[in-house]
Amino acid sequence: MGDRLRKTGRKLCLIVAGFAAAALAASFCTVPLLRIALVAVAAAVTLLLVMVTTLRLSRSLARTAEAAAGIAGRIATDPVAAGLEDGRTGVAEFDAVLARTLSLRRANDALREGEAAARLAPVTRIAEAIAGGSVAAVLTDPCGRIALTTAPAAALPRLATEAEEVALLDGRRFLANRQGLRDGGTLTLLTDITALKRRERGLAERVSRLYAALDTLSLGFLLYDAEDRLLVVNRRYHEIYRLPPGAVTPGLSAWEVLRINILAGNHPDLSEAELLAGIDEMKGPDAVPSQIQRLADGRIVAVEWQPISGGGFVAIYEDVTERWNAETRIAYMARHDTVTDLPNRLLLRERIEGAITLARRETGFAVLCLDLDNFKQVNDTLGHGVGDELLRAVAHRIRACLREVDTVARLGGDEFAIIQAAVERPEDAATLARRILDVISAPYALAHHSVTVGVSIGIALGPRDGLEADRLMQCADVALYRAKGDGRGVFRFFEAEMDARLQARRFLELDLRAAFEARAFELYYQPIYDLAQERICGFEALLRWTHPTRGRVSPAEFVPLAEEIGLIVPLGEWVLRQACREAAGWPDELKVAVNVSAAQFTSAGLIGTVRSALAESGLPARRLELEITESVLLVNGSATVAILHGLRALGARISMDDFGTGYSSLSYLRSFPFDKMKVDQSFIRDLTVEQGSGFIVRAVISLASSLGMTTTAEGVETEEQLARLREEGCDEVQGYLFSPPVPANALPPLLETWNGLASRAA
Secondary structure (H helix, E strand, O other), X not given: OHHHHHHHHHHHHHHHHHHHHHHHHHHOOOOHHHHHHHHHHHHHHHHHHHHHHHHHHHHHHHHHHHHHHHHHHHHHHOOOOOOHHHOXXXXXXXXXXXXXXXXXXXXXXXXXXXXXXXXXXXXXXXXXXXXXXXXXXXXXXXXXXXEEEOOXXXXXXXXXXXXXXXXXXXXXXXXXXXXXXXXOOEEEEEEEOHHHHHHHHHHHHHHHHHHHHHHHOOOEXXXXXXXXXXXXXXXXXXXXXXXXXXXXXXXXXXXXXXXXXXXXXXXXXXXXXXXXHHHHHHOOOOOOOEEEEEOOOOOEEEEEEEEOOOOOEEEEEEEOHHHHHHHHHHHHHHOEOOOOOOEOHHHHHHHHHHHHHHHHHOOEEEEEEEEEEOHHHHHHHHOHHHHHHHHHHHHHHHHHHOOOOOEEEEEEOOEEEEEEEEEOOHHHHHHHHHHHHHHHOOOEEOOOOEEOOEEEEEEEEEOOOOXXXXXXXXXXXXXXXXXXXXXXXXXXXXXXXXXHHHHHHHHHHHHHHHHHHOOOEEEEEEEEEXXXXXXXXXXXXXXXXXXXXXXXXXXXXXXXXXXXXXXXXXXHHHHHXXXXXXXXXXXXXXXXXXXXXXXXHOOOOHHHHHHHHHHHHOOOHHHXXXXXXXXXXXXXXHHHHHHHHHHHHHOOEEEEEEEOOOOOHHHHHHHOOOOEEEEOHHHHHOOOOOOXXXXXXXXXXHHHHHXXXXXXXXXOOOHHHHHHHHHHOOOEEOOOOOOOOEEHHHHHHHHHHHOOOHHHOO
């Protein structure tokens, strides 16, 4: 076994020596390419021999290991074994095997280290590149003949050109690197760049698609590097800023791009320094990276800047003109009235807040609340189109009375408000109020009508009456309420006592709501006397409210309040049901009259309410008389007439109350055939006075008679009035001459007195 190891070691030495000799011979070769080829061949042969020798060595070592295993078995039976680290075991045969094995391992390690070092040499690397096919070599002699080549045959004919790149028919590409030699020959190294070119084409295609995508964007796009040099610009950027194609190209600085836009006239209101400062501010660490640019042609461009990693930034440009205008219009509409184009309540509040801020530092101001008088009649009778035209005319006149620093707003309906700035004393506000009263009350010549309206004005002074917007508007509104109560067409300043009245009204509202929830109301009845039969033919139901601390509250006080706060509809339904329920127990020939407010006619459920009230009480419909005022007909006349016909279809009778006190009674008498017409007590009061209202009463009774209607005169208090009404042919009367309104339990004695029917009364 030892002989085989020695022979193997000698073969390894010979192989190493052979490699060294070949390398030495290559070093003396004067031809660089040949020298490289020789070295490569020597290295390849050496590696082959090493592989064969290593295989044989492994087999030898295997046999040695088998012998060593036998020795190890014998050593295992011997308790004395030492010095294994240095190859001594105490057994001569095993010691020799260990020593030779260690020596051979060290020689093998040295050989591998030499091989690795050889691989790191430049010559070795070139040889490996040539052998791997990534680099080809062509050596020509001084005459241009090929002396040695490793290049593909298809590439050789193309080497005659001086091109740096050689393309083969199979699609491969090589980069030619030519180097002249001292003997006049040429060494050409061909590097295979096929894969590189493939990657370049793929990259070029992706870049091309990227540029195509950028050009189809609806946004302008600029990409800058870390030195603020332009890398990418798309077509849309040129379109947004109306620049000729190619005006902005890669390589320009951000400042040069900006100057191109300045020269194009896109930013006439800003200097170059201001624009550059704006860019620097947007690029700051704490700045908001966006801005709005207004171009010379009126367009709006939104600009957004985004930094990118590694330095540089992207600038995005969007033409937002349409959106900007739409949003501006929406914002304008949110703060302005659509009919008059005046500021609305929201903008008025903002202006009041601004006036309050100035009042704390400078002078005072006034808030004026205006309400048009008689506008409702114009709007209802002539139509909303005419009403809107009138509102615009009023707004124009108010503007003419104000200064630029003042503000006029429309609050809704026929209500306006004014903020008068720089008011040093109350007389300044009074002067403006008088001017507005005169200007607005003048006749209006509209497109197809000529109308006249008045105005009432309430005034609050800041800071005297408060330094809060809600407080000042409230004070002006209270003063307006006072002006309307004082006869309209006047102005009133807010006073502290008005506030007390306002608080009292609020408390009354709270009490009214509580009374409705507790059903604390009751019905009183006033008799209706038939002049032909000389007996009571029915009763009118009248609502009454007795407060536990206020006592009896007048209907003239709480009914209008119920209309304002929206209680009149449910309250009116209660009155109707209660009146039908109580009248069902009266003698069959007695009817009950119930007032129906205009607000109830705006409810689609009025007919159903009347039907259910009759059904629940069992009262025949012929015994129910519904009284309406002309104001009901002024609100959506055609719909109201349809409801009246529906009520008539139930069997109820319809009466027009307070005839002659409205706006256009005669026209509505043609649209619906009423069963009864009631003459207002204001005419009866002056009936017997010389040059009084006798001729009006006579005309109303005659008109009703000719139309087949019954007439009832209200407010009869004297025998003289009763006698005159008999002479004029009036059918029915009611008033204090017969009885004031009384509760339901007082009706039997009242009937006994006038009809002698106590036994038949409930």
